[in-house]
Amino acid sequence: MFLKFRSMYTNNDSNIHRDYINSLIASKTHVKTSEASDRVYKIKHDPRVTSMGKLLRKTSLDELPQFWNVLKGEMSLVGPRPPIPYEFESYDIWHRRRVLEAKPGITGLWQVKGRSRTTFDEMVRLDLKYARAWSLWLDVKILVETPVAVLSGNGAY
Numbered sequence: 072m073f074l075k076f077r078s079m080y081t082n083n084d085s086n087i088h089r090d091y092i093n094s095l096i097a098s099k100t101h102v103k104t105s106e107a108s109d110r111v112y113k114i115k116h117d118p119r120v121t122s123m124g125k126l127l128r129k130t131s132l133d134e135l136p137q138f139w140n141v142l143k144g145e146m147s148l149v150g151p152r153p154p155i156p157y158e159f160e161s162y163d164i165w166h167r168r169r170v171l172e173a174k175p176g177i178t179g180l181w182q183v184k185g186r187s188r189t190t191f192d193e194m195v196r197l198d199l200k201y202a203r204a205w206s207l208w209l210d211v212k213i214l215v216e217t218p219v220a221v222l223s224g225n226g227a228y
Contacts, residue, residue, distance in 0.1 A: 073146060073153055073175070074136035078124025079117075087119065089157050095191050096161045131221045137177045149210040150176025151198035169195050172202035180209075183216040 091114050120128065127133040140146040146153070153175035159167070180201040181194045189197070201209070 073140050076127055076133045076136060078121060078127045078133050079119045080121055083119040085157075087117070088114065088155075092155075092158050093161050096158075096163075096166070098190065098192070134177055141177065147174040147176040148178065149201075149213050150174050150179055151201070152176070152179060152181070166191075166195050169198035169202075172199065173205065178213060178217040180213060183213055183220045186220060 124133070137146060141148055150173045151169045154162075154170060159170065179198065181189070181197040184197055185193060201213075
């Protein structure tokens with residue numbers, strides 16, 4: 072269980088996200104952007120998100136409470152983002168390696184190199200690349216690049 076600031080209305084229908092994630096993992100979800108046809112990890116214009124939640128998500132401030140999880144040793148500063156249980160259930164066998172090969176983190180290679188502008192498979196590949204190439208120097212590089220990625224807002228929804 073990882074902490075986050077609430078960014079959605081209470082008692083919303085999670086099936087919207089569940090269906091979206093299942094489609095994304097199966098590579099059926101395409102969202103038109105200014106650059107051809109991209110798949111986006113998060114739902115753009117999600118009706119379940121509050122106006123304050125949009126700001127929290129755009130600035131990644133909804134992640135701040137996870138520092139408590141880091142202090143408790145449940146998460147790392149850098150690593151793959153933890154999946155929602157129903158998301159994990161939709162994973163192919165090779166996707167599951169992203170969860171098993173590295174401790175989950177607040178930020179990671181995917182957040183600084185792709186964020187929500189990549190396909191699901193590309194996200195998994197970046198997480199696996201991080202796990203294989205892990206070093207203290209790589210973590211430092213990712214931590215330095217994270218504020219730039221957050222401030223640019225690219226791929227944040």
